[in-house]
Amino acid sequence: MKRLIALLFLLAGCGIKANPGVLKDPEVEIRRIGKKVYVRSLFGEVQIKGFERQGDYWVKEEERPFCFVVERIGEGSKKFCVGGALEEKPSLKISEGEAFVEVYPSNFEAYRLYNLRDSSLSLENAKTFRESISLERDYWERCYAITGIRGNVESQPVEFCVKPKQPPTVSEVDGLEIREGKQALYLVWFYEQDYREFVIYRDGKEIGRTTGFAFETELPKEKTTFTVKVVSPLGFESKGRSVDYSP
Known part of the structure; x- marks a missing residue:
């Protein structure tokens, strides 16, 4: 019996050990x-x-x-x-319309469009195309780069920017008036369109911002012009509506 137990322990100790993991x-x-x-x-x-x-x-x-x-x-x-870099790069012909810009590259069979961020290529969401590509104009300038593709190599990028389209007109506040208190002056108005905020100017110098329809300021000691401008949800300012105050 003792010999059988010893044999079992010996067999258990002779098992095959796992090799170290391969790098x-x-x-x-x-x-x-x-x-x-x-x-x-x-x-x-x-x-x-x-x-x-x-x-x-x-x-x-x-x-x-x-x-x-x-x-x-x-x-x-x-x-x-x-391999080495390609010496040739695309030539671009750009046709600008009011809403879109058409880009016609040449010298390669296929091309890739990149957005430029801080003068660097944004490698994510690049678009591959062949003959031409249409870019929608925005209210802000957008810059891009196009490379020519040959095999699995891309040429030196050719950079260009698309000028912004005309920003939308922002309507002015209505009913702007001055209400004088004993120790302060109040500008009041109303506005029915969507907006981000209102900017208040005193003789052309900004003195505050608000999201409400009233603004309190100190009483001027001389004739003063107050102007209220509307900032649209997209961040564009109206030309402004003004009212004069004479003490």
Whole structure:
């Protein structure tokens, strides 16, 4: 019986032990756009020597072909190589209308449109197209960049801006009048449209803002002009309506 128990312990101790986990190589997305190379990790955190971290991407400016090593933190590393930058870039023909701008690029079979933010490409939500693209004009200036696509390489971006369309007219306040108190002056008015706030000026200088239909200020000692401007929900100001006060 003792021999049987000893044999069972011996067999239990001879089980196959698991091998250590295999280090995982980094998996990345690589994009050559003009002179810059953008690398984004698809899984886990990585480090790339010689690159600069910009948001989700590692970026390096180098127009010649080169190789680099991506290290997945706590895991393995892998070498990648990219070709050189394209020398050719798109030519743009832009036709401006009141509501839309039509852009007609040439020199490539396919193109990619990027929004520009602080003079940098916004790589998210880029639009790929072939012959032309239509851009809706906004009340604010919008800037873009277009690259030409050849294989899996994009050309140097060509930047341009779309001028804003004419802002909407903001209607003025109604019934603006002055009501004088013993120690203060009151401006009152009414307004029936949607608005963000009202801005009050005294002889052309801003003295306050309010979301109500009245504003209190100190009694002037000399003739004064008060102006009330409306700020629309989009942030545009009306020309203003004025009223004079004489002590």
